[in-house]
Amino acid sequence: MNRLYHYPISPFSRKVRLSLAEKKIEVELVEERYWEQDADFLLRNPAGKVPVLRMGSQTLSDSTAICEYLEDAYPTPALLPRGAEDRYEVRRLVAWFDDKFHQEVTSKLLGERMFRKVMGTGYPDSANVKAGAKAIKYHLDYMARLLDQRRWLAGNEMSLADFAAAAHLSCLDYISDVDWNRSEVVKDWYAKIKSRPAFRSLLADQVPGFPQPAHYADLDF
Amino acid sequence: MNRLYHYPISPFSRKVRLSLAEKKIEVELVEERYWEQDADFLLRNPAGKVPVLRMGSQTLSDSTAICEYLEDAYPTPALLPRGAEDRYEVRRLVAWFDDKFHQEVTSKLLGERMFRKVMGTGYPDSANVKAGAKAIKYHLDYMARLLDQRRWLAGNEMSLADFAAAAHLSCLDYISDVDWNRSEVVKDWYAKIKSRPAFRSLLADQVPGFPQPAHYADLDF
Numbered sequence: 001m002n003r004l005y006h007y008p009i010s011p012f013s014r015k016v017r018l019s020l021a022e023k024k025i026e027v028e029l030v031e032e033r034y035w036e037q038d039a040d041f042l043l044r045n046p047a048g049k050v051p052v053l054r055m056g057s058q059t060l061s062d063s064t065a066i067c068e069y070l071e072d073a074y075p076t077p078a079l080l081p082r083g084a085e086d087r088y089e090v091r092r093l094v095a096w097f098d099d100k101f102h103q104e105v106t107s108k109l110l111g112e113r114m115f116r117k118v119m120g121t122g123y124p125d126s127a128n129v130k131a132g133a134k135a136i137k138y139h140l141d142y143m144a145r146l147l148d149q150r151r152w153l154a155g156n157e158m159s160l161a162d163f164a165a166a167a168h169l170s171c172l173d174y175i176s177d178v179d180w181n182r183s184e185v186v187k188d189w190y191a192k193i194k195s196r197p198a199f200r201s202l203l204a205d206q207v208p209g210f211p212q213p214a215h216y217a218d219l220d221f
Numbered sequence: 222m223n224r225l226y227h228y229p230i231s232p233f234s235r236k237v238r239l240s241l242a243e244k245k246i247e248v249e250l251v252e253e254r255y256w257e258q259d260a261d262f263l264l265r266n267p268a269g270k271v272p273v274l275r276m277g278s279q280t281l282s283d284s285t286a287i288c289e290y291l292e293d294a295y296p297t298p299a300l301l302p303r304g305a306e307d308r309y310e311v312r313r314l315v316a317w318f319d320d321k322f323h324q325e326v327t328s329k330l331l332g333e334r335m336f337r338k339v340m341g342t343g344y345p346d347s348a349n350v351k352a353g354a355k356a357i358k359y360h361l362d363y364m365a366r367l368l369d370q371r372r373w374l375a376g377n378e379m380s381l382a383d384f385a386a387a388a389h390l391s392c393l394d395y396i397s398d399v400d401w402n403r404s405e406v407v408k409d410w411y412a413k414i415k416s417r418p419a420f421r422s423l424l425a426d427q428v429p430g431f432p433q434p435a436h437y438a439d440l441d442f
Contacts, residue, residue, distance in 0.1 A: 094286075
């Protein structure tokens with residue numbers, strides 16, 4: 001059986017979960033409190049992060065390398081388009097969300113408001129929370145500009161870029177940090193992706209100490 | 222004419238320069254003091270980072286997305302192998318150097334000892350420098366373990382993984398922060414990559430205020 005070592009509210013784990021589910025690759029989910037640096041886990045993944053995917057005799061780490069591997073090894077359905085320029089645009093946006101959005105928004109809101117409590121590293125830094133709350137507006141507006149011209153974020157087909165974005169936003173939505181009223185096109189995009197069967201397992205996630213808000217799993221939010 | 226907006230001692234810029242040179246794609250190099258957030262530069266790249274590659278009407282950002290694009294659009298010579306598992310190993314190691322090595326080593330040594338001065342952000346934090354000097358040993362040993370079993374870092378062919386690693390190490394070598402005596406296989410690997418024609422432009426880099434050390438451009442270091 002394939003196994004994914006993950007953490008429910010990790011956007012990087014969620015991006016891989018969405019790819020696996022979309023490609024109908026079954027995995028057993030194993031929750032990993034990766035920051036506790038369990039020796040067995042470090043042996044599987046010297047980088048010490050989630051997600052880690054075990055498939056047969058292989059142990060795969062790094063969410064982007066895993067998603068590229070899944071594209072190479074399980075090409076249907078494709079989450080990367082065919083042309084070099086279209087593929088570039090998907091990869092640019094995956095990096096946009098996993099690097100820039102993560103640094104400016106996810107780490108500042110989710111990192112301060114949830115992970116500090118879960119990891120036991122003190123109280124949220126309010127300057128960070130404020131900076132994250134400000135930055136998410138800019139990012140939602142950027143998404144709106146893209147979605148004004150395209151059906152999905154990177155083009156007219158759904159791709160890894162949508163999964164990367166939805167992975168971050170869904171984590172933030174769990175702590176009610178996304179203002180869905182800011183942009184109708186962004187809300188419509190999220191409603192489309194949220195209603196996919198691949199999304200179901202994310203909507204069932206529960207983090208102890210953080211009850212799921214009512215709108216989180218509601219397809220008509 | 223193609224243009225690469227770069228900064229000489231940026232490992233991400235260097236990785237792209239190596240890929241371009243290996244594929245014999247000519248570019249004009251334009252030095253970009255990206256931290257000054259020049260308005261024209263931000264227009265080209267809203268992420269505000271180097272490198273940015275202009276090719277024809279296209280403007281490409283994010284070093285990993287650029288390298289993948291170059292593989293897709295200019296496949297010969299290949300810097301990614303063909304099999305899904307071999308490609309995964311290259312991508313895992315690119316991420317290893319660009320994420321983990323960068324965070325634990327490059328940002329702590331180069332960031333503190335050179336970028337602070339260049340950017341005018343104060344004196345080096347000695348705790349960071351100490352942590353970086355300690356972490357690089359672990360990383361050199363990890364490379365030695367890989368190179369004990371393989372001709373190049375990710376397998377028996379040279380790949381983007383070697384360029385990512387050499388991009389970081391060459392920047393650190395400019396400030397004499399790499400102990401090449403720690404591992405013979407790592408030194409041999411670096412000598413091989415350093416002697417490639419693609420590496421020449423990196424060896425000619427000069428940063429004002431930081432004279433090149435004698436061994437830096439010496440192929441027999």
